[in-house]
Amino acid sequence: ENVTQSELWVFTRGQKAVKQLNVRKWRDQSLQDVHWPMNGDKVRVVRRDRPQRAVDFIEVDIGTNAIKTLLADEIEGAALEPKNIAYLKKGGDFLWWSQKTGWGMFYVYGFDGGEKRPLTTGQWNANSIVKIDSTTQQVWVSGQGRETGEQLYQTHLYRVNADGTGFTLLDAGNAHHASTLGENGMPSVVSPTKRYIYDTFSRMDLAPKSVLRDGASGRILSTLEEMDLSKLKELGFKPAETFSVKAADGITELYGNMWKPFDFDSTRKYPIITYVYPGPQTEGMTTGFSVRGPLMQLAQLGFIVVEVGHRGGSPLRSLAYHRYGYGNMRDYALADKKYALEQLAARHAFIDLDKVGIFGHSGGGFMTAAAMLLPPYNEFFKVGWSESGNHDNNIYNQNWSEWNHGVKVIAKADSASGAVRAGGTGAARRGGPGANAAAREVVQDSTNADKITFDIRVPTNDELAGNLKGNLALATGDLDNNVHPGGTIRLVNALVKANKRFDLFIYPGEPHGYRGTGPYNQRMLMEYFGEHLLGDYYRGNGEIK
Known part of the structure; x- marks a missing residue:
């Protein structure tokens, strides 16, 4: 009930007092993107209701407190995520990002409000404004999912005229072009003269490469640098294998990566372990090149280790995909994870589907415990390692829980x-x-x-404690500055009352990210899966070799 309140105050040079501007429309509303569009006479701000399903972009006259609504956006069954306003030129049209068609697109509005035209169109995600040329009225936009035959999370850079014409891909190539940043204080990949573009691209199975491109056509002019993997390969390194599977609906495409032991033997049977993170602000699936040390390291013990997406996991696709778990924050990802692993086992005889592990941190810790507690997944997953999980989202961050679950x-x-x-x-x-x-x-x-x-009442892991069947380990830092350790303690209490056996690791003095005990935690994780999925009881005493 007692949540943060947002207020708007103005200070005028030469006056001794600050003045509050009354911009209240909704109870417990929030304010964002406060800026002066021209001078100090009027201020503009985006206000959002507490359920985060409605926003207004308003202009406030400093002298009279008169409010003019420039636009309003609203949605049902999902949360809005407005991006900061970008002006084509000072005092000119502005760009507004909306998912009103079910896809994230930018729209051109007149300076005083009123939609003029879409800037981008189609069934893909226009993600951010990279650069604006106020003279030529050209806009550089980054986005995902537009190029056919590619993994949907791979980012590309485009240029488009402010009237919606001349849409041009500037970094063609089946890869993740990760450097498409620009406006809002970030270094731009577009040169000041607009004649050149800096592009670094990679895939999980493609080493990073940096090139200089022609600013008009996107043609590669020069290779600047390419990562040399030869020393890694001398040590036996092999990148993860990429794959795609279907979600539990049998339609939606999901993407993943698979790590094998470097001495992989296709005639053997390997337990499979999945790393998880539920999102929905980011999906637990790596797009660009990465060695992903902890996952690669775990695989060397004799496991197949995977990460794979799920509906409701990422904002980089359609609104329906992103908000699949709205109103069902605890359970929404589990069916897709189970079905994905079943598909992989059907393809690969070396996967032992009777020995399945799961692990994750934060939201991934929450999801791991849910998988070990909720039927029928508690029969499928045999071992879970849950770190710093928000097991009871009713005592977690109010904004995050309401944004993702709905109020x-x-x-x-x-x-x-x-x-x-x-x-x-x-x-x-x-x-x-x-x-x-x-x-x-x-x-x-x-x-x-x-x-x-x-x-709001978000389903918790605590209420499922009586369903635990496999081997579950819980870990948390006692000074967690993000997910309160009370979330883990509540689950511990419920498991004790349910007379369940489990393992608990408390890291003294550690915040949400395990700074000093990270290597120790990784060692305990590896031993835990080794014991319960491989039968390798390395631990004989207190000594760690």
Whole structure:
């Protein structure tokens, strides 16, 4: 109930006091992207309601506090994620990012509001504005999923005229072009003269290469640097193998990477372990080149180690994909993980599907424990290593939980009868399987902001403690500055009360990222999977060799 409140104050040079601007529309609203569009007479700000399903872009007159709404965006069954406003030139049209078509696209609006035209179109994700040339009215945009025959998370750079014409790919090639940054204080990959483009690209199975491209056509002019993997290969290094499988719906394409032991023998049977992270702010799947040390290291013990995506895991695809788990934060990814591993086992005789492990950190720790506790996944996954998990999202960050799970907006009880006045459940579902449960029950606006309240209850791992069947290890730092260690302690308490056997690691003085005990934790993780999936009980005493 007592959540952070956002206020807007202005200080005018020469005056002794600061003045608060009344921009309140919704209860517990947040403010972002505060900026001066021209001078100090008017300020612009994006305000967002607490459920994060509606936003207004407004202009406030400093002298009169008069508010002009330049645009409004709203969605049901999902959360909005507006990006900062970008102007084509000072005092000119601005760009607004929206998923109103189900895909993230940029739209051109007049300086005083009013949509003029789409800047980008299609079924792909326009991700960020890299650079704007206010003279030529050209815009450089990064995005994912537009190029056919490529993994959908590979990023590319495009140029387009402000009127939507002249759309041009500037870094062709089946790879992840990771350097497409630019506006908002980031170094630009487009040269000041716009004549050149700096591009570094790679894939999991393609070493990074940096090139200089022609700014007009994207043609490679010169190779600047290429990573030399020869020394790694002399040591036996082999990159992960890439693959794709279907989600549990049998339609949606998922992407993954597979690490094998360097001495891999196709005639053997190997236990399989999956590294997980549920997102939805980022998917636990690596796109560009990486040795992924902990995963590669674990594989050398005699495991097949994989990471693979799932519906609801990434904002770099469609809105439906990104918000699949809206209203079902705990369970949404598990069906896809199980089905992905089953498909891999059907393809590869060397995978032993009777010996399946799972591990992850933070959200991945939460997901790992859920997999070990929720039927039928607790039968499928035999061993889980769960680090710093937000096992009870009701005591985690309010903003993150409400943004990703969804919060109900309900009317306060009538003071006389105690009855709750509520409307319908809102528009058609846009998110995942639990989206309707989290949809608005009343419409909140400036007229009823003080007459509504919010309700959220995220399913926890604690309530599933009695279902534990396999071997589960829980780890947390006792000074975790992100996910409160109380989340792990609550699960420990529930497991004890359920009379379940489990393992617990508490790292004194450690925050969310294990700084000093990272290598120790990795060693314990490896031994845990070695014991329970390989039967290799290395631990004979307290000595670590």
